[in-house]
Amino acid sequence: MVKVKWLGHSAFEIKSGEFTLLVDPFITGNPQANCAVEDICADYILLTHGHGDHVGDGFAIAKKCDATIIAPNELAVYAGQKGLKTHPMHIGGAFEFPFGRVKLTPAFHGSAIVEEDGTIVYTGMPCGFLIDIDGKTIYHAGDTGLHAEMMFLGDFEDIELALLPIGDNFTMGPRDAAIAVDMIDPKIVVPMHYGTWPPIDSSPEDFADMVDTEGVEVKIMKPGGVLEI
Numbered sequence: 001m002v003k004v005k006w007l008g009h010s011a012f013e014i015k016s017g018e019f020t021l022l023v024d025p026f027i028t029g030n031p032q033a034n035c036a037v038e039d040i041c042a043d044y045i046l047l048t049h050g051h052g053d054h055v056g057d058g059f060a061i062a063k064k065c066d067a068t069i070i071a072p073n074e075l076a077v078y079a080g081q082k083g084l085k086t087h088p089m090h091i092g093g094a095f096e097f098p099f100g101r102v103k104l105t106p107a108f109h110g111s112a113i114v115e116e117d118g119t120i121v122y123t124g125m126p127c128g129f130l131i132d133i134d135g136k137t138i139y140h141a142g143d144t145g146l147h148a149e150m151m152f153l154g155d156f157e158d159i160e161l162a163l164l165p166i167g168d169n170f171t172m173g174p175r176d177a178a179i180a181v182d183m184i185d186p187k188i189v190v191p192m193h194y195g196t197w198p199p200i201d202s203s204p205e206d207f208a209d210m211v212d213t214e215g216v217e218v219k220i221m222k223p224g225g226v227l228e229i
């Protein structure tokens, strides 16, 4: 069994057996987060891209817990230069980790870290993650617009759970995300990356109404909520 907890925005904790993974653990400054960074630890931290609302507390948690950061190469190199344990990957590549398999998918977006002095450090291509764990495939799309490569996921992957941004402005909005659901054909879809701030204040109920793909269950989670798959 896999336990998937939504921490708000695009942050998820995925637990299976002895392993805990975090994806895009943005807690500090996340108005939706109702947990404390001190209470969170992980074995692996997966980062889709360098934006602050995704790297979030990832580096601090990685340091505290001696976790390995899994990220696109340039972002992983950046993390490595900060003294963290990393496993660099890139789009289209997969790797078998002790907890399961991870493959990086394309995401149409940007990726950069803004340093304290305002310097922008570009951190390569953003990505999504296909995570095969305990016999289930989870797709975390990262931040992305709708793109045709999502059709490959529907054709060649058997996705149990898709985590899709619906907030609009920076990513897909509800309508495009509903089209993505049709392409990906997951068993369950959870909307994310909405309601955190005014520009991405789209409605998950609108999204649920627009999903008309047969056999797909839309689960609107609450921050701190857990889904068992």
Ligand code: NI
Pocket: 049, 051, 054, 109, 110, 143, 170
């Ligand atoms: Ni972003």
Ligand code: MN
Pocket: 051, 053, 054, 143, 170, 193
């Ligand atoms: Mn974002």
